[in-house]
Amino acid sequence: MAVENGTYSYMPSQLLAKFETDISPLMGFMGWADDYLCYEGPCPETLLNFWQDKNVSLPQLTDAASCAKLKVDELIPWGWSPVVHRRFAHTCPSSKLPSIVEDAQSLKKFFSRETSLRLAHEFNTYASHPYVKIPHLPQQLESFDALKKMLAHHPNGIVVKTNWSSSGRGLLFIRSKQQLQQAFGWLIANLKKHGSLITEPLYQKVQDASLQFIIRKEGKYDFLGINYFDADNKGRFSKEYIHIPSYNTTGSPKNDQWLRDCSDIVMQSMHNIGFHKVYHGPIGIDAMFIITPEGKPAFYPIVEANLRCNMGLINLHIKKLIDPDAKGSWQITPFNEGAAPLFYSEQVKKHPCEFKQGKISKGFLPLTAFDAQSRFAAWGIIY
Secondary structure, rough: HHHHOOOOOOOOOHHHHHHHHHHHHHHHHOOOOOEOOOOOOOOOHHHHHHHHHHHOOOOEOOHHHHHHOOOOOOOOOOOOHHHHHHHHHOOOOOOHHOOOOOOOOHHHHHOOOHHHHHHHHHOOOOOOHHHHEEOOOOOOEEHHHHHHHHHHOOOOOOEEOOOOOOOOEEEEOOOOOOHHHOOOHHHHHHHHHHHOOEEEEOEEEEEEEEEEEEEOOOOEEEEEEEEEEOOOOOEEEEEEEEEOOOOOOOOOEEEEEEHHHHHHHHHHHHHHHHHHHOOOOOEEEEEEEEEEEOEEEEEEEEEEEOOOHHHHHHHHHHHHHHHOOOOOEEEEEOOOOOOOHHHHHHHHHHOEEEOOOOOOEEEEOOOOOOOOOOOOOEEEEEE
16 A cells, blocks of 8 residues: 555554564565564464474564664565665665665556556467467456446456455456446446556456566576465455365366466566566466366466565475475464464364474464464464
8 A cells, every 4th residue: 555655654454454463474484594584473482382393493583673773684575665665774785675666656557457467468479388378368447338348248257456456455356237336336436546447357267376486686587386376256365275286177288388388478578578677576476277268278377466475475485394295275364362372272282293204294384373362373284
């Protein structure tokens, strides 16, 4: 919201702020023992003790005030914004802070969904593997009548996205003329606020996925891997998979050449648009395995580009601790105040950890704190 508003501060709701605090230890799995993790909650001793017992050392904890006084070689925030720049301007050398853009307006545009739209259109100029398809390019529409016409062309429904939001927010799924009319107020208000709305057809989804990339400081693009997850019916994060889930693979390629071709074209498309000129850091591109309108399986490569850390990136790091033959998943669960410690103690007893060649092959994994004050916690089961 600070990016959209062009301000150096943003005051989230109490519940969102609590979510941010409770979930922030997830970033620790990206770091090492001599790193610092900026964390505002009480010391998560149970979490630290659990992983220390498994010979995994998480970063040292520090609060924001103490972190701002540190002198560090590199700063890795969940996402870049004017807030981060101002808050940590003296924490590390300016050369280690990305020169994101020249002005707030450029920053606002770059971190909007217009960038995902441009990326999809650029990707579509290349001839990709036959399995990789964008059946209908997303469009930027500026009126209610235009939305009505698009729905008429796609009777299975459309998804409407505001230009600024993420993590399943700012999305509206419309599957009928009646739903379109019911959403009239929301659509008109957001058309007025944003000037346009990004719209694309609803597809028959088989499995959510994400492609993970990073742009190095020298401008080099690297593909980190593919990640599988579930989103709910509103497009919000639900679950990450450690293994490849048993989605329907009938008609899909027998090797991963399609994935290599797809990731190469995505990186070339990002380079053509000039991502590296204004940003360095992780990029998670949401994608989907779908059934096309013609009834054929396909990989839809660009649903949305997230220029920040994301759950898929965390998942790639967590998987390094897990036996490659194991299966499992992890999720984030809301708790009533005081209920998290009981859940933790029950799961540790019910699903004790087992190891295979130094990697976890079975058991319960706490990924955040499970304190009496915890309202949200991340946890997984390996089997």
